[in-house]
Amino acid sequence: ETGVTQTPRHLVMGMTNKKSLKCEQHLGHNAMYWYKQSAKKPLELMFVYSLEERVENNSVPSRFSPECPNSSHLFLHLHTLQPEDSALYLCASSQEVYVAGEQYFGPGTRLTVT
């Protein structure tokens, strides 16, 4: 039980589709994160939000569009993806963003782009 949920758990989409990943945290945290984990590669940080404001964007292509409507919800909107975008997408939250501390991860969404 992590307190961070992600939906869907698995997603298969074509390159012309538009889909969204959803993350919800029930921990009362102020910071939320999107990570990407490709096969046999380390986790890559994609986006960081603090109290619904984006504070970091690690050179992620514009075909990934994050949205944070409130401090409990985080979305990742996907459009015109490439096969190399197939990966495990992980959401995480932490109490604050500017204080190093433990992050709590969701189970991830396994994305396959065909």
Add this chain to the structure above:
Amino acid sequence: DAKTTQPPSMDCAEGRAANLPCNHSTISGNEYVYWYRQIHSQGPQYIIHGLKNNETNEMASLIITEDRKSSTLILPHATLRDTAVYYCIAPRRTGANNLFFGTGTRLTVIP
């Protein structure tokens, strides 16, 4: 983040203690050492963290050397469910809180 170095893989017999080493010789005086693990195809799980003193919780113990250049995560009685990739991280203290996971140590607990 301070650079951390871990062995790529380790085996441990079920029921025995698993000792996972990590070198972090460039760590700054105010940087904590964090340990996470990732069981196959799941999200990473926080285990423990420390600054100078040894720490223990219900999951593990963390031993940090006096010079803080290395640490060891100890799982006192490893079970098959402890098979995972273990990450040692020393995140930066300024800027957005993000964790560089590296490649970690793949621990296999053997029956």
